[in-house]
Amino acid sequence: MKRISVFVSGNGTNLQRIAEYFSGNAEVEIVNVVCNNPKAYAIERAKNLGIPLRMITKQEFNSPEFTEEMKGLDLDLIVLAGFLWKIPSSLIQAYPKKIVNIHPALLPKYGGKGFYGEHVHEAVVAAKEAFSGITIHYVNEVYDSGEIILQARVALDEKETPDSLAAKIHQLEQAYFPVAIEQVLFRR
Ligand code: GRF
Numbered sequence: 001m002k003r004i005s006v007f008v009s010g011n012g013t014n015l016q017r018i019a020e021y022f023s024g025n026a027e028v029e030i031v032n033v034v035c036n037n038p039k040a041y042a043i044e045r046a047k048n049l050g051i052p053l054r055m056i057t058k059q060e061f062n063s064p065e066f067t068e069e070m071k072g073l074d075l076d077l078i079v080l081a082g083f084l085w086k087i088p089s090s091l092i093q094a095y096p097k098k099i100v101n102i103h104p105a106l107l108p109k110y111g112g113k114g115f116y117g118e119h120v121h122e123a124v125v126a127a128k129e130a131f132s133g134i135t136i137h138y139v140n141e142v143y144d145s146g147e148i149i150l151q152a153r154v155a156l157d158e159k160e161t162p163d164s165l166a167a168k169i170h171q172l173e174q175a176y177f178p179v180a181i182e183q184v185l186f187r188r
Contacts, residue, residue, distance in 0.1 A: 001029055002076040002186075003029050003077075004077045005078050006030055006033050006034070007033075007035075007078065007083035008035050008037075009036055012081070013173070014081035014174075015033060015042050018030070018178050021178035022182075032051065033051050033054065035055055036056050036058070036085055042082070066091070077099075077185055078095055078099040080100065097147075101138075103115075103137065104116075104169045105124060107151075111144030121169065125160055129156060131155055133172060149183070
């Protein structure tokens, strides 16, 4: 049995898709959802999906106790699905090459502090980039800079807006994130 924890901060569309994708796979279990934002719709999704929810404060998140708690879950993978806090080194060391993140741009461009959500698409559109896309990567101590697992790209139209680009990126996330997770879990 492959055991996954999914960390969320927002809407939870990636959580939803991942849970649905693996719902038919008896070898994969989403053990819990870790959430740092009491307003996140991902909380509703976790409840509707019947997945245990672990709300977390910033202080708890950065404590040695939380790393011990996560180690105790004996996870095969931690999936960051729109999680906005930097992962503490202790957790990265506890789960080397077992934490993955999805970023809504083609890293290394448009990554790092402040580049999240709409801000990313606004910057890409303002720069009149020909392409954008998603990057799924391992998490290390530096924001958005771990080894890349998968990138998928989409062309920007003449009249692309941040909202229209966000919709295209969302489609790529829904299509590729679960597949990338499956590849990492089963090293396909
Ligand atoms: C996605 O755009 C993802 O690329 C980024 O944060 C967003 C999460 O969306 N990391 P959701 O909470 O999964 O809907």
